[in-house]
Amino acid sequence: MKVLSSIVQLCGGDFFVRRFHRDGAIMWNFLSTSPFCRKSLSSKKDERKLVLPYRNTCLSSEDPMAESSSLKIQEATLNMIAEICMNNKSARAIELVLKKVSGLVVGIACSNVVGLRDASLRALSGLASMDSDLIWLLLADIYYSLKITDIPSPPSPELPEIKELLPTPSSSNEYLYLQYGGKSFGFDVDPLSVEIVFKRLGF
Structure with missing residues (x-):
């Protein structure tokens, strides 16, 4: 993710607009499941991910990635989004997937996965x-949907x-961030996190 971030910033976002739109799902899928939530594999197509040639077994729902590894991958992906967006030369790469990515990042920021809060705030x-x-x-x-009272x-x-x-x-399911980013697994809305994110971003 760090290498990809550097390449996009070096080459400029125009070259990566269609690439992120067409192939970016590989990266955005990293952000769709909490590291602390096991997602069952629904089809054979999902049973084999990226496996090195010398591996003779395929990954399955019984062999999940370590929580710490998944957390680091998600943090790196969020940092990549932040770095690309904050650079005027590379930001255009995200334009076609802006709603999708924004929905995913908001979902993570407002969840109870505290380990990703700082990275998700940078990405936001x-x-x-x-x-x-x-x-x-x-x-x-x-x-505002969580604030029953004290609405200005x-x-x-x-x-x-x-x-x-x-x-x-x-x-x-009617939250805008889910309609834009798609259904996520294990990133449930946490009222305390929502309050922190809303204040930290200065809204």
Whole structure:
């Protein structure tokens, strides 16, 4: 991930726009499952990932990756996103997958996986430098749906209230970050993390 980050920044994002859109799923899949949650393999196609030639056995749901290894890969992926987004020369590489990646990162930042909080906040800051409105909407959608009271009134009676702009979802599947990023496994919304992220990003 560090090498990829350096290459994209060196070559510029224009060259990688379609590559990230077409092949980026390999990287974004790293961010879809918590290191502390085992995801069952649903099809034979998923049973064999990237296996070195001298390996004579395939990985299965019975041989999960170590939690610490998965955590480091996810942290490296989040750092790569942050570095690419914060560089004007390379940021364009993320444009076609901005909603997808933003949804995944918001989901991680607002979860109870504290070990990824700093890396996800750096990635969110980078993504916000590309589209701050998108990141605000994704976070506010979660934040205000959890705040039953103490929701600020609009500064003018002519402006709509938050609940009118961002109606409370009837189920967790209706959160914007899930609609954009897709279903994740083990990254459940944690109210304390949501509060921390919302304040740390200055919203």
